[in-house]
Amino acid sequence: MSKVFVLDTKKRPLDPINPAQARQLLRNKKAAIFRQFPFTIILKKSCPDSPVSSLRLKIDPGAKFTGMALVNDSTGEVVFAAELKHRGFAIRDALTSRRPRRQLRGSRRARKTRYRQPRFLNRNLPEGWLAPSLQSRVENIKTWVERLRKLAPIEDISQELVRFDMQLMANPDIQGKEYQQGTLAGYESREYLLEKWGRQCAYCGVKDVPFQVEHIHPRAKGGSNSITNLTLSCEKCNTKKGTKDIKDFLKKDPLKLEKILKQAKRPLADAAAVNATRLVLLFVFKATGLPVETGSGGLTKFNRSQQNLEKTHWIDAACVGQSTPILNIKGVKPLLITANGHGTRQSCRTDKYGFPSRYVPRFKFVNGFQTGDIVKAVVTKGKKIGAYIGRVAVRTSGSFNISTISGLIQGISYKYCKSIHKKDGYEYGKSKIC
Numbered sequence: 001m002s003k004v005f006v007l008d009t010k011k012r013p014l015d016p017i018n019p020a021q022a023r024q025l026l027r028n029k030k031a032a033i034f035r036q037f038p039f040t041i042i043l044k045k046s047c048p049d050s051p052v053s054s055l056r057l058k059i060d061p062g063a064k065f066t067g068m069a070l071v072n073d074s075t076g077e078v079v080f081a082a083e084l085k086h087r088g089f090a091i092r093d094a095l096t097s098r099r100p101r102r103q104l105r106g107s108r109r110a111r112k113t114r115y116r117q118p119r120f121l122n123r124n125l126p127e128g129w130l131a132p133s134l135q136s137r138v139e140n141i142k143t144w145v146e147r148l149r150k151l152a153p154i155e156d157i158s159q160e161l162v163r164f165d166m167q168l169m170a171n172p173d174i175q176g177k178e179y180q181q182g183t184l185a186g187y188e189s190r191e192y193l194l195e196k197w198g199r200q201c202a203y204c205g206v207k208d209v210p211f212q213v214e215h216i217h218p219r220a221k222g223g224s225n226s227i228t229n230l231t232l233s234c235e236k237c238n239t240k241k242g243t244k245d246i247k248d249f250l251k252k253d254p255l256k257l258e259k260i261l262k263q264a265k266r267p268l269a270d271a272a273a274v275n276a277t278r279l280v281l282l283f284v285f286k287a288t289g290l291p292v293e294t295g296s297g298g299l300t301k302f303n304r305s306q307q308n309l310e311k312t313h314w315i316d317a318a319c320v321g322q323s324t325p326i327l328n329i330k331g332v333k334p335l336l337i338t339a340n341g342h343g344t345r346q347s348c349r350t351d352k353y354g355f356p357s358r359y360v361p362r363f364k365f366v367n368g369f370q371t372g373d374i375v376k377a378v379v380t381k382g383k384k385i386g387a388y389i390g391r392v393a394v395r396t397s398g399s400f401n402i403s404t405i406s407g408l409i410q411g412i413s414y415k416y417c418k419s420i421h422k423k424d425g426y427e428y429g430k431s432k433i434c
Contacts, residue, residue, distance in 0.1 A: 002019070002079070002080060002081070002331070002332050002333045002334075003016030003017060003018065003019075003079040003080060004016060004017055004018070004019055004021075004022040004039050004040070004041060005035075005038060005039070005040040005041070005080075005151040005152055006022075006031075006040070006041055006042075006043065007034055007040060007041070007042040007043065007151070008042075008043050008046065008047065009042070009043055009044070009045065009046045010046075011042065011150075013052070013150065013151055013152050013153045014043075014052055014153070015052055015053050015153070016070075016079045016080065016152060022039075022041050025041060025043075026041065029044070030043065030044055030045065031043050031044060032044060035151070035421075036374070036420050036421040036428075037335065037337075037374075037421055037426075037428040038080065038082070038148075038151065038335055040151050052153045053072055053074070053153065054073075054153055054154075054155035054156070055070045055071065055072055055079065055152055055153055055154050055155065055156075056070070056071050056072075056073050056154070056155070056156040056157070056158060056323065057069075057070055057145065057148060057149075057152075057154045057156070057157050057158070058070075058071055058157075058158040058159075058317045058318055058319075058320045058321065059141065059145075059157070059158065059159050059160070059281075059285075059317055059320065060160045060300065060313060060316040060317035060320055061137075061141060061159070061160060061274055061277070061278070061281060062274065062313065063086075063088070063137075063271075063273035063274055064085065064086060064088070064089075065083055065084065065085055065086070065313045066083070066084040066086065066137075066140070066141055066313070066317075067081075067082075067083055067084075067312070067313030067314040067315070067316050067317030067318075068080075068081065068082045068083075068084065068144065068148075068314065068317050069081045069082075069314050069315075069317040069318035070148065070152055070154070071318055071324075071325070071327070073156075073323060073325055074325075075325075075328065076325035076326045076327050076328050077327075077328045078318050078327060078328065078329050078332050079152075080148075080152065080335075081314035081315075081317070081318070081329075081332050081333075081334035081335070082144070082314060082334055082335040082336075082337055083312070083313045083314050083334050083335075083336055083337065084140060084141070084144060084337045084338075084339065085336070085337065085338045085339060086136065086137045086140055086339055087136060087140075087338075087339045087340065087341060088133035088134065088136060088137055088273075089133070090341075091132050091133040091136055092133045095132065095133075128280070130276065130277065130280065131276075134273060134276055134277050136339070137273075137277060138277050138280050138281060138284065140339050141281060141284070142281075142284050144337070145157075145284070145285070145288065149288065154290065155290065155291075156290060156291050156292075156293065156323075157285045157288065157290050157291070157292045157293070158292075158293040158294075158295065158320045158321035158323060159281065159282060159285055159292060159293070159294050159295075159320065159321075160294075160295055160296070160297060160300055160316075160317075160320045160321075161278050161282060161294035161295065161296065162274075162275065162278060162296050162297065189213070189227060189230070190213065191297055191298055191301050192227065192271075193213060193227075193230055193231065193232050194211075194232065195271070196263070197231055197232045197263070199232075200232070201232060201233050201234040201237055202214075202231040202232055202233055202237075202260055202263075203233050203234075203237040203241070203249075203250075203256070203260075204234060204236070204237050206234050209234050209235075210234075210235065211232040211233065211234060212232070212233055212234070212235060212238045213230055213231075213232065214230070214231050214232065214233040214237075214238050214241070215229055215230060216229050216230070216231055216246050216260065216261075216264055217229055217245065217246065218242075218243045218244070218245065220243040221243065221245055228264055228265060229264070231260065231264065246260065246261075282294070293320075293321045293322070293323055294321070295320050295321040295322060299320075299321070299322070300316050300319045300320050301319075303319035303320075303324045304316065304319040307319075307326065307327060309327070309329070312334075314332075314334040315329065335428060335429075336428065336429040337426050337427070337428060338426060338427040338428075338429075339425065339426055340372070340425060340426060340427055341425055342372075342423075342425045343371070343372070346360055347360060348360050361396065363396065365394070366394040366395065366396060366398065366400075366414065367394075367398055367414040368414075368419070369392055369394050369400065369414060369417060369419065370394060370422070370423050371392065371393050371394050371423070372391060372392075372423030372425075373391070373392050373419050373421070373422055373423050374389070374390065374391055374392070374419070374420055374421040374428075375389070375390070375391075375392045375400075375402065375417045375418060375419050375420060376388070376389045376417070376418050376420050377389075377400075377402060377409075377412050377416045377417045377418070378416055378418075379412065379416050380416070384409065384411070384412065388402050388404050388409050388412065389402075389404060389420070390402045390403045390404035390405070390409070391403045391427065392417065394414075398413060398414045398415075399411050399412065399413060399414075400412050400413070400414055400417060402417075
């Protein structure tokens, strides 16, 4: 079962405990709630120093989701798991929407300020620059590594450094025969093909059947073993195609032929995003001063398959690296984290043409509450009697809106609200027990 983080009176992390023990400590007033997400308690009285078990933080970075797991290497127990959803696409869309206004501002310089001297050296990007959507991903992961280190006794970090070992697939002898032809044979290339071709047959589109790795241009007619010449097909299509050239096999369906040939040359976008940030993340982890272990996506899949575990982001994280023990995931309930950012600094909202359309209030706090806080409101009278927990949107009138799991509740007075988690740029939820 997912554990509860515990801090001593000096805010030093102790061994995580079972929720039943945490409830008992809270009930007996020997501890207080320190943080809601992830749930953490702090002891009210100092206790004798006792040995603390070290934990390993395992991270599976992804383009859209990053899985995280805290694993006890000696017992194999997963004491905490989380799935972090990044906001890269939201950042990309926001930058795209700003482009017309940026062009308008750029043209103003030529129209109104021709007397200014041109500046030729103001467009150089700093060394190590990343696109904002990718930098946001790095910062999200860095933030959660720092948070978890304050809440748990983390002594090691494991990172999936590359989603696919492209160099290994191109050169089978790069790590010796045992790696390529032993128990790991085929895991790198097969997992890459599954991701690239959408886990379906390239020819008929069937899903959830055993797939065979198939040469687009057959070996019998000079086709290579390059990963760009491989695809996935069901047994029926593979038998039907045989040694035919793909142009002959799909001559009656030119649109599908064009699509397959184009997809074969196209790199995997998510893998490219991961590769763009993998070394930056590695430097971030090494800067913590903790030992860092790295592994590939093929190794992660091998570890997961050996233990017959289902594919989820947090289970993938728990399976990262050679250090993976026999995992105990019974009852683990991962924390679902969504990065939302901290709002916008726009002075006004604009229409699609970039012209001001409505006013943005300058205030952030109303009666001690801020939009984005998670609150609990217990309404005792009126038409909306009940208890509501969710994200609050403040209004100067003091009448707030609360977004709950069941929907939006409008017109709740601030007098009924109690903050249980201050805004930190993230939303939280719980998934089903595995």
